[in-house]
């Protein structure tokens with residue numbers, strides 16, 4: 001059923017083909033339109049010059065094709081850029097572009113706000129407002145590329161929101177951003193970071209996508225983890241780890257464990273020992289990050305704390321690295337800019 005809310009950017013090539021068939025357009029127009037949106041990434045239907053005016057008029061009338069507004073932009077001395085992107089309903093999300101030797105990596109948001117309640121996170125303070133559509137996530141990539149003036153080489157779904165709480169749109173985003181006739185990002189260059197919604201990890205594993213799954217672990221002890229991540233009360237750590245093992249078995253991909261060091265809380269020797277056991281359960285890599293307090297609570301850790309913790313893990317044979325912290329001078333912690341700007 002066609003109406004004027006057709007979110008054309010979220011349509012796969014097959015869906016576009018079916019839509020064009022319905023309105024009597026030849027099939028080859030599908031590839032033309034898909035290429036204008038996802039390869040040439042033009043700003044409006046008017047620029048789609050090989051489409052007849054009557055097709056463009058139909059698209060203008062019946063579909064939505066919008067770019068987000070750049071509400072704020074911050075540029076760090078290390079080259080990291082952070083954008084606050086505004087959608088037409090007034091909601092904003094954050095997107096951060098970071099430069100590494102291997103190219104530009106973009107951290108995108110998947111929801112406006114978050115309902116997961118992690119104690120160290122600014123994004124969850126006012127709960128979930130709504131989930132993003134696949135087209136809004138794609139526009140985070142396309143607009144960031146335009147702002148940065150460089151191709152985006154990889155994407156991490158680690159900004160505002162829990163991706164597996166918005167799984168359908170996230171998977172659609174993945175399929176579209178990796179479509180070789182679209183943006184053409186490599187399948188393995190997309191990382192999905194979850195706080196651990198076990199049933200959704202099984203579902204994702206069964207889809208056999210090649211994306212990298214990253215679990216926000218933050219404590220290797222289930223009871224400690226529940227104190228900083230309430231989701232652990234619903235899906236306790238042993239259950240989540242079983243789901244992660246299943247993911248590795250089904251996809252052949254290793255799991256990344258994100259471990260935010262909170263000094264004196266989760267960086268004791270007992271934490272090292274338990275985390276080493278978990279890492280040994282499956283093909284994995286541990287990414288150690290010093291906590292960014294983002295104005296919340298008493299959470300603190302220096303880079304040195306993270307390095308000491310990682311070196312203890314390495315001594316135990318764990319594949320561990322300390323993540324480079326970029327954008328320290330531009331409130332790069334997840335949810336911070338949105339809260340400052342929207343006074344949440």
Ligand code: SF4
Pocket residue numbers: 114115116117118121122123124159160161162194195334
């Ligand atoms: S860390 Fe992620 S899952 Fe947890 S509250 Fe923040 S955005 Fe949500």
